[in-house]
Amino acid sequence: xxxxxxxxxxxxxxxxxxxxxxxxxxxxxxxxxxxxxxxxxxxxxxxxxxxxxxxxxxxxxxxxxxxxxxxxxxxxxxxxxxxxxxxxxxxxxxxxxxxxxxxxxxxxxxxxxxxxxxxxxxxxxxxxxxxxxxxxxxxxxxxxxxxxxxxxxxxxxxxxxxxxxxxxxxxxx
Numbered sequence: 001x002x003x004x005x006x007x008x009x010x011x012x013x014x015x016x017x018x019x020x021x022x023x024x025x026x027x028x029x030x031x032x033x034x035x036x037x038x039x040x041x042x043x044x045x046x047x048x049x050x051x052x053x054x055x056x057x058x059x060x061x062x063x064x065x066x067x068x069x070x071x072x073x074x075x076x077x078x079x080x081x082x083x084x085x086x087x088x089x090x091x092x093x094x095x096x097x098x099x100x101x102x103x104x105x106x107x108x109x110x111x112x113x114x115x116x117x118x119x120x121x122x123x124x125x126x127x128x129x130x131x132x133x134x135x136x137x138x139x140x141x142x143x144x145x146x147x148x149x150x151x152x153x154x155x156x157x158x159x160x161x162x163x164x165x166x167x168x169x170x171x172x173x
Contacts, residue, residue: 004058004095006102009048016057017050024085033142034118037080038064041168046110047079047103051086051095058087061099063107065172066116068138070164077113077172078151078159084119100128107154112172114159116151124150137163 009017021029029035043062051059064080081103086095107115117130118140124130130150138149151159 004051004053004098006049006051006099008045009043009050009060009062010045012050012057012060017060020057020060020087021083021085023088025083029083033140033144034080034082036141037066037166037168039168041065041170042173044079044173047081047107049099049102051099053090056087058090059095059099060085061103063103065112065169066166067113067169068160068162068164069167070160070162071137072162072164074160074162074164076160076164077157077169078116078166079107079111079113079154080166081115081117082119097127104128104154109155111154111157113154114151114157115154116149116159116166118144118148119150121147121150128152134159134161137161139163139165141165141167 041064044065047063049061050057061084066078066080068076068078084096130152134151135149
């Protein structure tokens with residue numbers, strides 16, 4: 001496992017983070033539905049990190065203030081985790097797990113809603129406790145695979161088990 005130094009995301013130059021995201025996910029990443037949810041938002045400073053190997057930016061984890069806008073008119077704050085990006089040069093070295101574990105430790109006290117993400121269910125379930133138990137009625141503003149829409153409790157916050165749309169929540173920072 002490569003050991004890196006984790007720092008607040010704002011310690012990295014935005015253009016370098018964008019370059020890392022392009023390397024990890026491709027330049028077409030903006031077409032993904034998760035980008036529609038995050039449009040116009042800034043990452044949550046307390047739950048977003050950069051990973052450094054010396055002076056080289058080699059990873060980034062971003063978290064976002066979103067909400068489940070319930071079909072019943074209710075609104076439930078959530079924290080959308082991702083993207084979790086690792087430089088292709090150091091992938092498969094455990095850095096993604098290291099960043100997720102760090103975020104989860106901080107989220108226990110700093111998150112103001114349950115956590116959710118769009119990702120590989122076997123991986124995020126096995127290592128981090130995310131699942132689809134509460135998300136079967138959740139929707140995203142674009143195409144998505146319901147098996148990849150995952151959530152997990154954090155601290156006192158439990159994912160709401162009701163139908164609704166995941167939307168950005170610019171009021172929360």
